[in-house]
Amino acid sequence: MYKIVDKKLLAPNIYSMDILAPRVAKAALPGQFIIIIVDENGERVPLTICDSNPEKGTVNIVTQAMGSSTKKLVAKEVGDHIKDFVGPLGKPSEFIHEDIEDLKKKKILFAGGGVGVAPIYPQAKWLVERGVEVDIVTGSKNKDLVILEERFAELTENLFIATDDGSYGFHGMVTNAIDELVENQGKKYDLCVIIGPMIMMKFTSMTTKKHGIPSIVSMNPIMVDGTGMCGACRVTVGGETKFACVDGPEFDAHQIDFDEALRRQAQYKEEEIKKDHEYCELTGGMMA
Amino acid sequence: MADVLKKVPVREQDPKVRATNFDEVCYGYNQDEAIEEAARCIHCKNAKCIGGCPVGINIPDFIAQVKEGNIEGAYQIISESSALPAICGRVCPQESQCEGKCIRGIKGEPVSIGKLERFVADWARENGIKPTPAAQKNGHKVAVIGSGPAGLTCAGDLARMGYDVTIFEALHKAGGVLSYGIPEFRLPKDAVVAAEIENVKSLGVKIETNVIIGKSVTVDELLQEEGFEAVFIGSGAGLPMFMGIPGENANGVFSANEYLTRNNLMKAFREDYQTPIAHGKKVAVVGGGNVAMDAARTALRLGAEVYIIYRRSEEELPARKEEVHHAKEEGIIFNLLTNPTEILVDDNGWVRGIRCIRMELGEPDASGRRRPIAIPDSEFELEVDTVIMSLGTSPNPLISSTTIGLDTNKRKCIIADEDNGQTSKEGVFAGGDAVTGAATVILAMGAGKAAAKGIHEFITKKYQ
């Protein structure tokens, strides 16, 4: 059992949780993820590591309550326990193996969308702590859903907050914000790291390709074990089949077959909706 | 009196009924049936059956105890050699092991050694009899990676010698393939697997789940920072293979590992569990091993019409005879001498069928089995909505790629000495599917046993 030691509401329906898991906290590197099982009947749910504190032994995750599993998770309070918590999984971001002096010469852009804004934090923090400057673009539907603004502001002066409806910051989507930066503000980037919903990653990749910016995406396909044992997480990268949980989750954005990835992610849609309804009925619709 | 040339028949669930549930197919012997079957054993002086058992159970002696009605005595004899008898009695390919060597088998049917072993183990469990733990701890710490049959056996044997053993398991449940791969209807999870794991724990073995060696912590860290004096790697061969044919990433194509894990480990067949599983109407399972049979019979129980597609003939099917027989009884359709060439996909990216080609058998290949050759212009299409690939597995490189100085061969298998499990790295031992590639439960146990001895010798020598 893994104890929840902190819980914050970041925006409507988006929660941050610190969970006590000393082995994971000690080993976690930027770009990796964990898998949780909320309770005995739960499914294995992958979530990106958003921060970790080896001294306290805690790992931070941020999740949006979407279906039955994430709703069950956010219903837990500080002091409650989660049945299983395993990680860190996947390969760390490639840049952690690069020479810091080389990295310092690069202009790196982070582009996060929706709840995918949270997992860019550990990567940007890792770089900033080593003296590498980064630009950050976050995209949210509206002002209420903007998350982690203060924490990002500590990392860079070049923080661009975009909202789809223009209720806060730049009016437009992440793709529009990148166009604005490159086309109107004359920014040049050597690398862009894109994390968010699959559809956002698809279109943002197309945008960075247009601007000739090498890009990385963090793929979030359906997973079961997360250790390379099942193949549920297959993605096609440059025409080759890769297992996102062990070969990724980060890949060259411009090599991904996004249409296949989007289609595969929807494989259990009907079953998921059914389980979600069952869960809502169980909780008297409280969580819907 | 029954025909002495034949096994005492074992009671089973009716095929029509069991095709719709996940309860165990085989009921096993009761005491009277077991005693009657035990009487068929002629207690050979030079008992060939023992040589056929990879852990060398003293078969004639335990059967003699059964014959006398001393089931506890029989259990103690089995326990000297095996920590998981209720499992082996159910899943060993007896026809090619112990029973394959039985004298009775020359003229008539061999003694039903597996069913007798199962009876004894089930009886012991139901009567609360447990193996005896070590009288005294010796204070030496050993880490075991993986809680499959290899890891459980190695840990159990070391604990009995007094070692302080911790098993690290990547998944949230112990058991390896016994928990995630082999289905409930063949190997009940709570009643049998969990109970045998409890027996190992009762010897003092600790099991830490949710720890992935190579990710959460490395082998080198276990040795240098966590005070373990030796490590046994029993991480299995969990990496599924695919064919590389067009359409393989369509929606509705799964590895057998995924399909079985969803159903067995995550209990997708139960309404009250959250993990979803595809409920196909027509399912093609590609492959002919135990894994393919298990996937096919699972799909059948979830309501599908199921086809096995296998490129050789019935004689070469690598699955246990009993499983093939059960699968046929339940109505699985066998398309033998058939090989898939393409998975057909509809406009929405879902499977709509599978294109296959007929095969014939040519000259024997390196494995000694006759090589299947495609018959030109014999392609045909089979309409299915789900395809399960069961083409074999290979060892996961997660550990070998993160452990300094651990050698593997071309097939990514860890290189280890058969006699004592010693690898290329001092203090590190390995065995089971991680070393041999996908094999059997009992061979993995045999390797775990050999490594326990190897580790004991290694640590003893260090302190001489």
Ligand SMILES: Cc1cc2nc3c(=O)[nH]c(=O)nc-3n(C[C@H](O)[C@H](O)[C@H](O)COP(=O)(O)OP(=O)(O)OC[C@H]3O[C@@H](n4cnc5c(N)ncnc54)[C@H](O)[C@@H]3O)c2cc1C
């Ligand atoms: C490597 C990885 C990292 C992830 N990191 C995070 C994270 O940091 N925070 C977070 O909130 N979520 C993250 N996800 C997604 C998360 O695992 C899913 O949202 C979760 O499994 C949904 O479970 P559910 O039962 O609540 O919803 P479901 O009922 O299963 O699904 C609800 C909706 O979400 C969609 N969905 C299902 N699976 C995914 C998926 N893998 N990605 C996106 N949408 C999905 C469904 O199609 C459906 O529309 C990550 C996924 C992966 C593979």
Ligand SMILES: Cc1cc2nc3c(=O)[nH]c(=O)nc-3n(C[C@H](O)[C@H](O)[C@H](O)COP(=O)(O)OP(=O)(O)OC[C@H]3O[C@@H](n4cnc5c(N)ncnc54)[C@H](O)[C@@H]3O)c2cc1C
């Ligand atoms: C569906 C199916 C049916 C089968 N049917 C039969 C049968 O009828 N009869 C028979 O004799 N054999 C059968 N087999 C084969 C048999 O189950 C295996 O040969 C046997 O389980 C191998 O044992 P093992 O201990 O080497 O590995 P496994 O049983 O594979 O156990 C390995 C364990 O190590 C864990 N692990 C892996 N990597 C790590 C890591 N990095 N850190 C921590 N833990 C890790 C895994 O999660 C797993 O729990 C079947 C196999 C399958 C898949």
Ligand code: SF4
């Ligand atoms: S362990 Fe397997 S091979 Fe050995 S006697 Fe039992 S059934 Fe036969």
Ligand code: SF4
């Ligand atoms: S070979 Fe057969 S008959 Fe002889 S001891 Fe073994 S089981 Fe009994």
Ligand code: FES
């Ligand atoms: S999630 Fe099972 S192999 Fe990647």
